Amino acid sequence: MSGAxxxxxxxxxxxxxxxxxxxxxxxxxxxxGAALLLLALAPLMAxxxxxxxxxxxxxxxxxxxxxxxxxxxxxxxxxxxxxSDAGGPVLTQVGDPRITRIGRFLRRTSLDELPQLFNILRGxxxxxxxxxxxxxxxxxxxxxxxxxxxxxxxxxSGWAQVHxxxxxxxxxxxxxxxxxxxxxxxxxxxRICLLTPGLLLSGRGIK
Numbered sequence: 001m002s003g004a005x006x007x008x009x010x011x012x013x014x015x016x017x018x019x020x021x022x023x024x025x026x027x028x029x030x031x032x033g034a035a036l037l038l039l040a041l042a043p044l045m046a047x048x049x050x051x052x053x054x055x056x057x058x059x060x061x062x063x064x065x066x067x068x069x070x071x072x073x074x075x076x077x078x079x080x081x082x083x084s085d086a087g088g089p090v091l092t093q094v095g096d097p098r099i100t101r102i103g104r105f106l107r108r109t110s111l112d113e114l115p116q117l118f119n120i121l122r123g124x125x126x127x128x129x130x131x132x133x134x135x136x137x138x139x140x141x142x143x144x145x146x147x148x149x150x151x152x153x154x155x156x157s158g159w160a161q162v163h164x165x166x167x168x169x170x171x172x173x174x175x176x177x178x179x180x181x182x183x184x185x186x187x188x189x190x191r192i193c194l195l196t197p198g199l200l201l202s203g204r205g206i207k
Contacts, residue, residue, distance in 0.1 A: 062078045063076065064076055065135055073135065079112040149174060149180075151181055161196070
């Protein structure tokens, strides 16, 4: 699904990254990396999908509208970690009863994020970038400056994630996202890649 939410202004042109890395090399590496990882991780992803279905009724995958580059909507893919009949607030809290048993494990290990490799393959996301937010948060929380985070593809990991993930307030996360866009370079992406495994192993900032 694509399109622009009616109440979202386009991101400011002044923040738009330019240069060979941002416009060509990074998207190419994303596509090739996602294709290779999908092939390599297919058995693991199949096993996770079966575990999700056995743990609670409902589909293995969860999809949701998120705001991507340029303010366009796309459907993000994750393994389902909550009961399929769960309602309530968009954001989860510590000990949220809507999260299933297998869902807690998937969130703690970030295995629930693996289906986003399909989003990367489709050009909707990148391995490194700002985390994509739901339209309601973008409409209510993003200032014109914060919309600078929408000038690049959102990522699986990013500058905000390695600084605290869910422990950060929304304004703090957005400040890191805008800083990432302003400083985007292969060296910053490499630094985030090197910091991400330690974050995953520690489980810090995951609700």
